[in-house]
Amino acid sequence: MSVVLCKQRGAHGVMKSPIHRYCSLHYLCMLASIIIASTRDVSSKHVVETSGFRGSTNFEFLTRFCYENGGTLEFELLYPQSECCSNLLFYYDAPDVWERVKNDGGTCEERQNVAINQGNYRYLRPGFFLCELRDDDRSVYCHGKVNITQTYHRWWFFTLSNCNRPTVNLAYYNFTMHNKPGVFTKEFSADEFGILQTDIGFLCLYSILTIQCYVVAQALANRRLLHTSYRLYATSVLFAFISLIFDTAHYGRYSTDGVGVPVLKSLGEFLEFLQFSMFLILLVLLAKGWTVTRGVIEQYTAVKLVIFFLLYFIAALVMVIWYASVSGVALFTSRHVP
Numbered sequence: 001m002s003v004v005l006c007k008q009r010g011a012h013g014v015m016k017s018p019i020h021r022y023c024s025l026h027y028l029c030m031l032a033s034i035i036i037a038s039t040r041d042v043s044s045k046h047v048v049e050t051s052g053f054r055g056s057t058n059f060e061f062l063t064r065f066c067y068e069n070g071g072t073l074e075f076e077l078l079y080p081q082s083e084c085c086s087n088l089l090f091y092y093d094a095p096d097v098w099e100r101v102k103n104d105g106g107t108c109e110e111r112q113n114v115a116i117n118q119g120n121y122r123y124l125r126p127g128f129f130l131c132e133l134r135d136d137d138r139s140v141y142c143h144g145k146v147n148i149t150q151t152y153h154r155w156w157f158f159t160l161s162n163c164n165r166p167t168v169n170l171a172y173y174n175f176t177m178h179n180k181p182g183v184f185t186k187e188f189s190a191d192e193f194g195i196l197q198t199d200i201g202f203l204c205l206y207s208i209l210t211i212q213c214y215v216v217a218q219a220l221a222n223r224r225l226l227h228t229s230y231r232l233y234a235t236s237v238l239f240a241f242i243s244l245i246f247d248t249a250h251y252g253r254y255s256t257d258g259v260g261v262p263v264l265k266s267l268g269e270f271l272e273f274l275q276f277s278m279f280l281i282l283l284v285l286l287a288k289g290w291t292v293t294r295g296v297i298e299q300y301t302a303v304k305l306v307i308f309f310l311l312y313f314i315a316a317l318v319m320v321i322w323y324a325s326v327s328g329v330a331l332f333t334s335r336h337v338p
Helices: 002-007 018-039 098-103 108-116 195-222 228-257 262-287 299-325
Strands: 046-049 059-067 071-080 086-092 121-124 131-134 139-148 154-161 172-178
Touching (some): 059 172, 071 086, 071 121, 086 139, 098 108, 108 154, 121 139, 195 228, 262 299
Antiparallel strands (some): 059 154, 071 139, 086 121, 131 139
16 A cells, blocks of 8 residues: 555656655665565574584573473474583573673683572583484484473573583584473473463454444545545554454464564564554654645655654664574573573
């Protein structure tokens, strides 16, 4: 609908509605939305790397998960025998545990001993925890299950260490984390609890709102009063509704397999950003009195609005790129207070 609006012209080739002054900005919005959808990290409780993992140090962070009242970690790892021997270490988010390891630095042995002294480790070497030699004794394959026991929810961080070598290298690894049983809990990290229920609730509300928008649009069209401002509003509502359909479908599948449909999640984020941007533009135009007290916005005001939204989209894009570039180690530093 937005593309059609930008193509409508008057008899002399001059755009009649002031909203058309923002067509180039609207295309920028669409471009930024596509970039955001492609750079956002699609989280999953299944962490799989089949092409190998080559660390830059001998102590490497792999993934994190928020457990509530305990859960499980299932893992598979494969690494060359020449790289023996690595250790799987896991830390919870206490000031003297993970924050000490992450912030205070220290040697590989000192960081490793923090987990070993608490029993939060697995030796990844033949003869320990279901590890065996494969490929004519050229590779070490390890698999197992770790039971996480606790009385309240907290973050757990999983790392690999190999203090005998300069770096940690793996040929393959697969981590699967589970929370307590339940449709809305088992496959979700504790910080994701309530996402699916919220999406379902808002999907029901937006389905009603979308129907109402369609009914009102038909009534306005019959009276030839369906102006551009309402079309923008109705389009933003429709995009929000479709976004919720994609999000609900993704998390509905996620609740059964822990992976979901990442493509649908990315499309949902794309439409969500697009509808929010369209609605924000509409609110600013209405605040300037467009279609309320005036039919045309002054050129000086239009230039200021274009600059404002250009800065807004640039700031949003920079934040998304920054978020995608920051590792999980730095993102989750808060802890649960008993």
